[in-house]
Amino acid sequence: MxxxxxxxxxxxxxxxxxxxxxxxxxxxxxxxxxxxxxxxxxxxxxxxxxxxxxxxEFIWKSPAGAGALGRLLGDSGDSSYSRLQSMARIDIRETVLDFPSQTVITRDNVSIQINALLYIEITNPHDAVYRISNLPNAIEKLGQTTLRSLVGEMELDKTLSSREDINARLQISLDEAADDWGAKVKRVEVQDLLVPEAVQAAMEKQMRAERDKRAAILEAEGSRQSDILKAEGEKQAAILVAEGNRTARILEADGEKAALDKLKEALGEQGFSQYLIAIRYLDTLNTIGKAGEGDKTVFMPIDATATLGAIGGIKELFQGK
Structure with missing residues (x-):
């Protein structure tokens, strides 16, 4: 008992x-x-x-090995990736899934290697177990397909410069599908975008050409601005010289006018007229004489005595005053 x-x-x-x-x-x-x-x-x-x-049992990825971040094995058989494992306890913490690198073709027919990291967490264990047989594998395959489709819509240059846009669109697409499977995709990060060496060399050559082009444009623009500034300076200098000459002529004319006014006042109307005629006559003779310099031509006024008489008349006008 x-x-x-x-x-x-x-x-x-x-x-x-x-x-x-x-x-x-x-x-x-x-x-x-x-x-x-x-x-x-x-x-x-x-x-x-x-x-x-x-x-x-729930299919999930096993912890990564030493030195590995943890990546789905898929069908590659690479032992460096963490393997899918059936487990009873469901970890609801945020987990990193690393998509294997794949070859995709851009819109302009350039083949590139691309892979991405995905941050996911289980939000509904019941749906994660019963609505999908292999959640990590489904997310991976959907991510690869979506990534291939997104890159196929872009040209190479836009693909290389639009990582944030690719991340956002990929995250939205995967999260919509994962929601039905009791999971939430928190964020997606594109890791590597590797282009072929020939394409890389062509891109570097294009970049050098663009830099040379920009340098030439900047140099031409600098030369143009220099020429403009120089022309503006010369223009301002010419304006100042012209203004100076104009002012000098005005002052000279004002001085001459004042002198003539005083002379007219001293000689009277008739005497002043005779004075002007005599001065103009002498100036004309002087001009004609200079024009004949270097020639053997001898110039004699038609009426030399008239010239002397004009000079004498001027003298008498001043003496009379």
């Missing part, structure tokens, strides 16, 4: 032990009873019915 009691006690202890499930704060566990969904275990101490209640 004692042995039976001991056996029963041991059985009860074993059943109680197997029925106690401790869930960490970052974990959830989906429980099935006789093959049907029963409940989702939350953090803390939970009790299940041994043998009747069983945890539903």
């Amino acid at each position: 004692d042995m039976v009691m001991i056996g029963v006690a041991v059985l009860v202890i074993v059943l109680v032990y197997k029925g106690i499930v401790v869930i960490r704060n970052s974990e959830r566990m989906v429980i099935e009873r006789l093959g049907n969904y029963n409940r989702t275990l939350m953090p803390g101490i939970n009790f299940i019915v041994p043998f009747l209640d069983q945890p539903r």
